[in-house]
Structures are given as C-alpha cells and as structure tokens.
Amino acid sequence: MKIAVTPSRPYDWIEKQVLARLQNWGFGDLDMSRITIWTATSKEMAMYRKKDINVFNEGFCRLFPETMKVDLFVESHLTKIHFAGVLAHELLHAWNFQNLIINIPDEWSEGMCNLSSYLTYKSIDFPLARIYEENMMKDPDPIYGDGFRMVLDFYNRYGWDGIRQHIQQYKI
Numbered sequence: 001m002k003i004a005v006t007p008s009r010p011y012d013w014i015e016k017q018v019l020a021r022l023q024n025w026g027f028g029d030l031d032m033s034r035i036t037i038w039t040a041t042s043k044e045m046a047m048y049r050k051k052d053i054n055v056f057n058e059g060f061c062r063l064f065p066e067t068m069k070v071d072l073f074v075e076s077h078l079t080k081i082h083f084a085g086v087l088a089h090e091l092l093h094a095w096n097f098q099n100l101i102i103n104i105p106d107e108w109s110e111g112m113c114n115l116s117s118y119l120t121y122k123s124i125d126f127p128l129a130r131i132y133e134e135n136m137m138k139d140p141d142p143i144y145g146d147g148f149r150m151v152l153d154f155y156n157r158y159g160w161d162g163i164r165q166h167i168q169q170y171k172i
C-alpha cells in the first residue's frame, strides 16, 4: 500500500465531489472521521483480502466492528470518473455498516451501492461516464447487474428515502 488519499492530490477533489452527491441523496450522516480511504493495486488488494488476484475487484471495504472503523480501498489505476463511481459504491457499504444494516441480502447491498455509482456517472457530463453507465445497465451478473437494476427500479418509484426505509429491516 503506497498512497493514502491526502489533500493536494486529485483524489481529494474526487472525494469532495462524491461526498457532495451522497449528501444530496440523504447520506450526509456518513461519518468520514471513521473511514480511511486507500488506493491499492489489484495485487495489493488481493493480499489484503487474502484472495486470488482479481482485476475486476475495483474496490472493497474492510470493516472493524470493534471500533466501527472502515478501511476503504479503491483500485489505483482507474480513470478519475471510474474512481468516483467505485468510491460512491464503497462509501455506501460504509454507510450501511455505520447504520448496522448488516444482514442485508447481496442484491440489495450491491444493488444500492451500484445505484450510487450509476447516479454518480449520470451526474458527470463527460462521454466516458455514459460508457460506464451503459456497462452497468448491461452487466449480466445476478447480483451486480440484476440486483442493481432491481434497486434502480425501486429507486425510480420510491427514491433514496424508500430504499433507506426498505433496508431498515436488515438492521441488527
């Protein structure tokens, strides 16, 4: 692990942009003082996860229930737009953890986190963001694709408030 996100780096600007969006969506109570953001290569992330290298692992959260702290990792070779999308995804995992919404089914957990990425891409006025958006809409994965589109449909009807209300049942 080489680089923590510190002020004066471009990541700092991206973090601010993503947090502003989360705030608009009603996640302003996210406690960033308990979250440390790291960038890492796929190889480093696999090491921390103690799993085989998977280049599709773009980010993950390591949760510490004893201290309620979160180490959040984002793959270090992503474009800035992709980085923003992955950060938006992982920060919602952190929000669920901080709110003790832990017994949440994967399609809701990954689905709502992917919705956060999707809406982040949608809010960025740049052609590359359209491609990331389209890729998410086409993702055949039952959790990250179908789960995401199920949550997107729910969002279109009930908004983020509806989603937050729905997932309260998974609070421990």
Ligand SMILES: [Zn+2]
Pocket: 089, 093, 109, 110, 113
């Ligand atoms: Zn996830």
